[in-house]
Amino acid sequence: MTMLPSPYTTLDLEGVRTFLASLPAIAARLGGTPEAWQVREVSDGNLNMVFLAHGPHGGVCLKQALPHVRVDPSWKMPLDRTFFEAAYLRAIFPHVPDLTTECLHFDPHQFILIVPALSEHTVLRTALMAGTFYPSVAAHVGEFVARSTFATSLLAEPFETVMNRRICFARNQTLTRITVDLVLTDPYHDHPRNHWADPHLTSIVAALRASAAVQARIDSLRLRFLSTPQALLHGDLHTGSVMTTGADTRIIDGEFATFGPIGFDAGLFIGNLILNFFATPDRAAQSVHLDMIQTFWTTFKKQFLSLWQNRETAQDRSELYYATTDKSTQNFEKSLFMNEIFHDMCGFCATEIIRRIIGYAHVADFTILADPSTRMERQKAALLFAKDCLEQKKPLKSLADFLELLQQNMSAR
Amino acid sequence: MTMLPSPYTTLDLEGVRTFLASLPAIAARLGGTPEAWQVREVSDGNLNMVFLAHGPHGGVCLKQALPHVRVDPSWKMPLDRTFFEAAYLRAIFPHVPDLTTECLHFDPHQFILIVPALSEHTVLRTALMAGTFYPSVAAHVGEFVARSTFATSLLAEPFETVMNRRICFARNQTLTRITVDLVLTDPYHDHPRNHWADPHLTSIVAALRASAAVQARIDSLRLRFLSTPQALLHGDLHTGSVMTTGADTRIIDGEFATFGPIGFDAGLFIGNLILNFFATPDRAAQSVHLDMIQTFWTTFKKQFLSLWQNRETAQDRSELYYATTDKSTQNFEKSLFMNEIFHDMCGFCATEIIRRIIGYAHVADFTILADPSTRMERQKAALLFAKDCLEQKKPLKSLADFLELLQQNMSAR
Ligand SMILES: Nc1ncnc2c1ncn2[C@@H]1O[C@H](COP(=O)(O)OP(=O)(O)OP(=O)(O)O)[C@@H](O)[C@H]1O
Ligand SMILES: Nc1ncnc2c1ncn2[C@@H]1O[C@H](COP(=O)(O)OP(=O)(O)OP(=O)(O)O)[C@@H](O)[C@H]1O
Numbered sequence: 001m002t003m004l005p006s007p008y009t010t011l012d013l014e015g016v017r018t019f020l021a022s023l024p025a026i027a028a029r030l031g032g033t034p035e036a037w038q039v040r041e042v043s044d045g046n047l048n049m050v051f052l053a054h055g056p057h058g059g060v061c062l063k064q065a066l067p068h069v070r071v072d073p074s075w076k077m078p079l080d081r082t083f084f085e086a087a088y089l090r091a092i093f094p095h096v097p098d099l100t101t102e103c104l105h106f107d108p109h110q111f112i113l114i115v116p117a118l119s120e121h122t123v124l125r126t127a128l129m130a131g132t133f134y135p136s137v138a139a140h141v142g143e144f145v146a147r148s149t150f151a152t153s154l155l156a157e158p159f160e161t162v163m164n165r166r167i168c169f170a171r172n173q174t175l176t177r178i179t180v181d182l183v184l185t186d187p188y189h190d191h192p193r194n195h196w197a198d199p200h201l202t203s204i205v206a207a208l209r210a211s212a213a214v215q216a217r218i219d220s221l222r223l224r225f226l227s228t229p230q231a232l233l234h235g236d237l238h239t240g241s242v243m244t245t246g247a248d249t250r251i252i253d254g255e256f257a258t259f260g261p262i263g264f265d266a267g268l269f270i271g272n273l274i275l276n277f278f279a280t281p282d283r284a285a286q287s288v289h290l291d292m293i294q295t296f297w298t299t300f301k302k303q304f305l306s307l308w309q310n311r312e313t314a315q316d317r318s319e320l321y322y323a324t325t326d327k328s329t330q331n332f333e334k335s336l337f338m339n340e341i342f343h344d345m346c347g348f349c350a351t352e353i354i355r356r357i358i359g360y361a362h363v364a365d366f367t368i369l370a371d372p373s374t375r376m377e378r379q380k381a382a383l384l385f386a387k388d389c390l391e392q393k394k395p396l397k398s399l400a401d402f403l404e405l406l407q408q409n410m411s412a413r
Numbered sequence: 414m415t416m417l418p419s420p421y422t423t424l425d426l427e428g429v430r431t432f433l434a435s436l437p438a439i440a441a442r443l444g445g446t447p448e449a450w451q452v453r454e455v456s457d458g459n460l461n462m463v464f465l466a467h468g469p470h471g472g473v474c475l476k477q478a479l480p481h482v483r484v485d486p487s488w489k490m491p492l493d494r495t496f497f498e499a500a501y502l503r504a505i506f507p508h509v510p511d512l513t514t515e516c517l518h519f520d521p522h523q524f525i526l527i528v529p530a531l532s533e534h535t536v537l538r539t540a541l542m543a544g545t546f547y548p549s550v551a552a553h554v555g556e557f558v559a560r561s562t563f564a565t566s567l568l569a570e571p572f573e574t575v576m577n578r579r580i581c582f583a584r585n586q587t588l589t590r591i592t593v594d595l596v597l598t599d600p601y602h603d604h605p606r607n608h609w610a611d612p613h614l615t616s617i618v619a620a621l622r623a624s625a626a627v628q629a630r631i632d633s634l635r636l637r638f639l640s641t642p643q644a645l646l647h648g649d650l651h652t653g654s655v656m657t658t659g660a661d662t663r664i665i666d667g668e669f670a671t672f673g674p675i676g677f678d679a680g681l682f683i684g685n686l687i688l689n690f691f692a693t694p695d696r697a698a699q700s701v702h703l704d705m706i707q708t709f710w711t712t713f714k715k716q717f718l719s720l721w722q723n724r725e726t727a728q729d730r731s732e733l734y735y736a737t738t739d740k741s742t743q744n745f746e747k748s749l750f751m752n753e754i755f756h757d758m759c760g761f762c763a764t765e766i767i768r769r770i771i772g773y774a775h776v777a778d779f780t781i782l783a784d785p786s787t788r789m790e791r792q793k794a795a796l797l798f799a800k801d802c803l804e805q806k807k808p809l810k811s812l813a814d815f816l817e818l819l820q821q822n823m824s825a826r
Contacts, residue, residue, distance in 0.1 A: 154636060154639055154640060159586075159589070159590075159593065159639050160586050160590070162639075163583040163584075163586060163589075164583075166579070166583055167580050167583045167584070170576045170577075170579055170580045170583075171576075171580070173572075173573050173576060176572070176576075177572075177573070180572065212739045212741065212742035212745075213742075215739065215742055216742045216745055216746050219746055220746065220749070223567060226567055226572050226575075227567060227641065227642050227643055228640065228641065229640055229642065230640055326625045326628065328625065329625035329626075329628055329629045332625075332629055333629050333632055333633065336633070
């Protein structure tokens with residue numbers, strides 16, 4: 001008798017229990033009997049069902065794709081996104097085992113992914129909104145971006161390995177389409193998915209759309225996003241994709257994984273720090289954000305360059321970059337590479353800020369500002385900062401310049 | 414009864430006749446009876462077996478992959494390269510039906526590709542070496558590069574279409590490996606595959622390898638080749654891949670097809686014109702080469718920009734580039750795009766010149782210079798021009814600057 005895989009069904013709490021019980025390795029990790037497991041739903045994102053299950057020995061997190069957007073059942077969506085999240089974890093986990101979760105199980109028929117539960121961890125956005133600033137989390141995320149992107153780039157691997165991975169992730173088109181439309185297109189022209197809270201923002205939206213410099217930069221960023229496969233990206237690295245205890249940080253939710261410019265991951269992360277920066281009521285607390293951005297970039301850069309350096313002296317280095325042995329040439333090449341990432345980061349950071357205020361999916365951060373006019377003023381300042389970023393005639397030279405631009409836009413309010 | 418496909422066998426002349434006779438559409442195109450067909454071998458490249466067959470109605474060209482490099486049976490090679498040549502023709506033929514050959518048949522078991530025979534056409538390299546300069550051929554190749562690359566780029570198609578094509582051609586790894594190694598790596602360090610005729614060239618080879626600027630540019634070109642999938646490239650657009658009657662020009666031999674920077678196709682083509690320029694005994698004839706390069710670039714640019722313009726006004730334009738309606742912004746974006754292609758063209762042109770003189774596969778052009786010392790002087794001049802190109806601190810601004818550099822290097826001899 002051949003066992004046919006069961007057809008896809010969306011699991012409820014009891015379905016989750018039964019499913020976990022059917023997997024011996026997972027059941028053993030939880031311990032005890034299935035009836036005694038605590039199972040609860042924790043879905044809070046836009047797309048998927050997420051459950052946590054705990055037993056006497058440990059806990060797991062089960063994520064299942066729905067055939068539609070979770071928060072909008074009329075928006076149909078293929079189920080395969082969980083496949084790409086599992087593939088992403090498998091590709092990067094060996095390089096960042098301390099900074100993400102392991103794929104414990106993936107079911108290709110039910111589109112279910114199981115990873116260890118992060119029971120002590122808080123979502124970074126939630127922490128920031130509560131005014132809790134963990135000093136090390138920005139360094140952790142910098143490490144994560146450096147190690148996950150370096151390892152999947154042509155600097156670390158022969159191109160055949162890279163191309164085979166690109167072949168896999170080039171199929172993640174539904175979610176890439178969402179990024180192209182929601183992040184890099186819709187906010188820049190009239191579209192029913194756009195919305196913003198306060199009519200006072202409308203004039204800034206109009207100014208963004210009227211700016212030839214903004215439009216040109218957006219077109220070029222969209223093109224770069226789609227045709228610069230430097231490394232495997234997380235693809236949705238906002239502060240809701242980071243869970244931390246302060247001492248331990250894990251990146252979750254890699255279903256948007258795609259090959260692209262490294263500055264995209266970096267830009268999304270600092271873009272979300274900056275959204276929180278503008279949403280923070282207590283101005284004194286805002287220096288923490290500047291420190292976090294500084295720490296993130298410094299750590300990323302240091303770690304990426306040190307991985308590159310090790311590659312040069314390693315016996316099994318990739319075939320790239322062995323033409324040059326001259327130190328100053330190597331450093332020149334590296335600085336060009338870093339400048340390119342930095343320039344992309346500034347651009348994609350700006351697009352993230354804009355789309356999170358006037359696009360389809362906003363961030364919760366501004367809700368902590370109770371006074372509607374303060375909230376509007378801060379959103380305005382954030383948008384003007386993003387506009388400034390996109391309108392730079394020449395790439396900003398350094399992080400110091402970037403942070404200065406940020407502070408100017410904040411003080412103007 | 415299931416017909417199993419016959420296992421792969423390398424066809425001889427009679428095998429070709431039998432194979433063609435088994436295909437009704439091909440047999441009809443040739444006309445008459447198979448016994449009366451004229452079949453001959455015309456293989457002159459490095460890799461494959463090529464046959465021409467003529468009947469009373471018409472002719473076809475049959476190309477079959479060998480399990481090794483034709484000119485070096487010890488160099489084993491997978492057969493699937495013919496698949497990629499067929500796939501390339503299928504992708505681009507609708508856009509350049511007058512500038513390439515149609516794929517009439519592809520056999521995935523025998524790795525055989527059949528296209529119409531070009532009976533009146535001469536290989537461009539052969540014509541140039543004979544001192545025959547067709548005035549229109551450079552314009553034809555410029556048209557070809559413009560139309561084939563534009564049509565397969567993100568400017569013309571939604572990204573899903575582009576990505577699905579990238580998935581297909583990202584499998585063409587054996588031939589991409591050859592480009593990476595033979596064109597973009599080996600010449601720049603000691604490798605047994607390198608060779609050059611005259612020991613007087615050795616000092617220039619040493620100077621190339623000692624130049625930090627050259628090494629840095631080569632590293633960056635290699636990385637760009639592998640991570641800038643702007644469009645589907647021919648991948649091997651030298652003057653041996655162009656057949657012409659003067660009035661009619663066809664691009665053949667697209668087995669190296671890969672997604673990459675458009676400047677790669679352009680650079681290979683003008684690199685081979687420049688090799689012939691340096692190999693031309695009659696200095697008076699050399700102004701023709703300058704005209705050809707000028708015509709190629711001008712035609713390419715004009716045609717590419719006009720396709721882009723049509724996309725902007727078309728109803729079904731791709732989703733890209735609709736943010737901007739401001740004319741001057743559009744022109745600014747276009748000029749940036751063109752500058753990037755131009756800069757890539759200059760770099761890849763230089764790598765082609767270098768590898769064709771000191772790498773594995775040389776060009777025949779210099780054999781028309783009977784005097785060994787003249788030949789050596791001209792090869793030296795070509796290498797020094799290529800070195801100059803690679804060492805430019807800032808991108809050359811215009812084709813005029815490029816041509817001036819070329820003439821300076823020629824007059825220095
Ligand atoms: N491994 C885990 N351990 C504990 N909680 C988790 C884990 N993974 C996710 N969660 C919780 O579930 C929530 C939703 O997870 P996730 O962000 O992966 O879902 P999503 O629907 O894909 O979200 P999005 O719409 O942002 O893509 C998280 O915000 C977090 O609170
Ligand atoms: N359609 C055609 N009609 C007539 N002759 C052709 C045609 N295609 C190819 N030829 C002849 O066959 C020769 C070899 O063809 P082609 O360049 O495609 O082979 P190849 O082995 O792949 O070469 P390379 O090593 O350069 O890749 C050409 O130089 C040309 O003389």
